[in-house]
Amino acid sequence: MMKSTKIAVIVVGVFLIFNGVANIVDDSRVLTYDITSILAGIGFVLVSKK
Numbered sequence: 001m002m003k004s005t006k007i008a009v010i011v012v013g014v015f016l017i018f019n020g021v022a023n024i025v026d027d028s029r030v031l032t033y034d035i036t037s038i039l040a041g042i043g044f045v046l047v048s049k050k
Contacts, residue, residue: 006048013044 001009020037024030 001048001050009044009048013041013048016041016044 016037018041020034020041023034023037
């Protein structure tokens with residue numbers, strides 16, 4: 001994977017994780033969308049490490 005692509009994938013993953021955590025903090029509820037966002041972010045970060 002090219003370096004610029006790897007950085008872009010990491011940034012997207014971090015934004016997804018942040019989005020999920022921020023939604024949980026904002027609503028004080030854990031919704032399916034929040035969990036999906038966090039898990040997708042973790043997946044993006046793991047893929048970029050490969």
